Amino acid sequence: MCGIFAYIGKRNDAANIVLEGLKRLEYRGYDSWGIAVKNVKRFDIEKHVGKIGVAHTILPPSNFGIGHTRWATHGGVTDFNAHPHLDCTKTISIVHNGIVENNDVLKKKLIAKGHKFLSETDTEVISHLIEENKKNNSFEEAVTKSFKELDGLNAIVAADSETNEIIAAKNGSPLIVGKNNGEYYLASDASALIPHTRTLLFVEDDMLIVINKQLKVILLRDNKVVTAKFEKIDWEIEEAEIGPYKHFMIKEIHEQPRIIRNIAKSYEKEIKLLSEVIDKAQGTFFIGAGTAYHACLAGAYLFAKISNIHINTAPASEFNYLESFLTKKSLVIALSQSGETIDVIEPLNRAKQKGAKIAVLTNVLGSTIYRMSDFKMLLSAGPEKAVASTKAYIAKLTILLMLSFSMIGKIDRAKDLLLAAADEIDRLISDKSIEEIKALAKLLSNSEHVYTIGRGASYPTALEAALKIKEVSYIHTEGLAGGELKHGTIALIEKGTPVIVFAPNDETFEAIISNATEIKSRGGVIIGVGSENSAVFDHFIEVKDLSEASIIAQVVPAQLLAYYLTLEKKYDPDKPRNLAKSVTVK
Incomplete structure (x- = not known):
């Protein structure tokens, strides 16, 4: 929920770079949007209610800026509540994904100290909190201290027009850094970075990223500077583009036969490895949310019918209430297109605390559940931009069918059925x-x-x-x-x-x-x-x-x-x- 995009580099069209990034992230939230860019020593800001569509920005030239597309949680859908939010001096700008659970307590303290609030959001608390902490600290120290004061799961990107720095931190919500020839980009989703770079750093929880002319990574738990671990992704830009289709939803429906054929022809090794993991487990559980849960339920039927194996399944949001029977011999298999669904992450964390093994089927390399799992399998469906999931669901069913047949040594039978299914979907579309x-x-x-x-x-x-x-x-x-x-x-x-x-x-x-x-x-x-x-x-x-x-x-x-x-x-x-x-x- 909510899309963050930021840029700092050599170019002078930061506002347009950020705007185009937000257009690629609009599926994460489209109640309102906004951009802030540095103009001399302060930030100029532009905000609008509604979808971005084919919008243009009127902001001045600048070499760094931050932006946000909003899915409202605190405060109504208004220009004032749209991000970014500024501090009282207009030198600190903030965008945010998450919920500050101690917002009311922090806000009362800041108002008592003379801070003036313009919105109803919990996000504005962060900009004023950083301003307050910066009175006796560097910007980096102020952001670090402020982030540690926030309760809840949050990702923030803060910019300072005086120090020319962008600083990001996260706990729970996704954030990715891209780099290319001395320029840096931040986004909530890798798909927004593809036009600029495929060299990415997936930000871990409790990690602080400091960017000016260079990049520094700090682990907040022990205030330790560590080496940034960038990796390359192989997505093509066309996969994230709408192409000749009117909407992403119909494009993604049309991509399904290709996805099925790819999995059927190239996943045998991974499928057999996961089959062995399931075979050794004493109690296997499928969890997912929404469409992913429907795939879990379908998987339970397939395993029962094809391989005569009982699989427990539950909506991920309910799994915390069913976890008492998990042991170190249990296996929890999580299904999630984004790999960032909080209703999936939370029960996986609790399952890990009980010593259970974790396997995941996800569409996003480097996502939270991808990084926390013992066994991971990518759906390889390409970026799914429509909010209603289609091709990721089909990819999950394809893998689950192959797994069911693999458990009884008949994976070739699964391949034949899947190729026939791909042909039939070609006819249906x-x-x-x-x-x-x-x-x-x-x-x-x-x-x-x-x-x-x-x-x-x-x-x-x-x-x-x-x-x-x-x-x-x-x-x-x-x-x-x-x-x-x-x-x-x-x-x-x-x-x-x-x-x-x-x-x-x-x-x-x-x-x-x-x-x-x-x-x-x-x-x-x-x-x-x-x-x-x-x-x-x-x-x-x-x-x-x-x-x-x-x-x-x-x-x-x-x-x-x-x-x-x-x-x-x-x-x-x-x-x-x-x-x-x-x-x-x-």
Whole structure:
């Protein structure tokens, strides 16, 4: 949540560099945005409410500046509450990602000392706190002291126009430094740095970064200066660009066949290594949040069906309340696109304290959960910019399917199924298939409620389909296990209520058709998704029978339907209201 970008270097167009960086980070928050650049001995600042879009900046030339795109947590969406925030002298500027939990206590003390506040945010406390601490200390010492006074998980970037320094520190929220020919960049996400450099430093928790003409790294725990460990990433700039597509969401849906083929053809060694780790564990747990949790649940069904192995799974935010049975022989496998989700990081920290082994599936090299794990596997899906996750979900399912077959020594069978799934998704995203989805989206666009049902491995698909539709189109959509329908929710079915029924050619087919029949008898409109049409379906989307890999292909029509429903309703599918890509606060 929230995007930070900063630049200090030789160029004199810092404001434009920062603005372009913020545009690449806007998926992290789009309530408001702002930039501060040095102008002689003070900062000039520009702030706006709303999305950045194609905005231009009117700030003066400068060789360093900081910026922020906001997802509001403290204070309303206003120009005053937008970052950056200044101190009373306008020589200190701050941007921030996180929540200062002791904000009220600090603010009262600072007001008592004469500091004047212009916003309702917790962030402004930091700029005044640094100003206060700088009265008897250097800027570096003032930032260090101030950061240690903050409660909660935070990442800050502070700039001083008098000393020409930018100083960053983090605890929990992500922050990355890039360097290139004596110029330095800071960002909340590596994808924003790709146009400038692929040489990156992933900032660790309790680490302070001091930048002027040189870079210094300090470990705050013992005030020790250490060598900066930069590494190179191999992402291409095109992966983070929208290309010929209208939105990132549809671009990322179209990238899914390539991602599946890549994993199927090149992950065998890593899959077998993780299989051995699972085999040795005494109790394996899958945890994730949102879409990642749906992948966890799907994985539990795949392991049960294919490899006859029981996997425990829970939403990551609830796992702290289930951790009492963890031991040193337990294995916790966390799934997270960003690798920065606080609801995942917190239970992993607690699991490590109990001695459990940690494995992660994440899309971001150097992310927090990537660094804290004993075994790590990258999704290799490329930067995912749309807030609603699509290709990362498919990548997770692909790996989980391969793992399930690897546990019984049949990884070649998984490869064959995955390559067939990739071919089927190519068909589903063809122009002809998409026209059918568009027609269905037009039909459903005025619906107040939509329901999705599935059984067995299709139950997580129903949950994910419901999430995709409601998070981008704002149509209330509820996903259910088919057998649970009669236990309450069927009371909401009335004439014309759309219900999407996932009916693959497996052991669940007859039972889910029976559920569909019950719904239709009460006036529901049935949209069937599967390999075999049925007389009960009012509308039918064919997804060819792919055996266990049907779970991968059958979610794609739901992704497409969510996208085209959103266009019908004239909303932005990449940036749905009240949401941000990476949830780094509780």
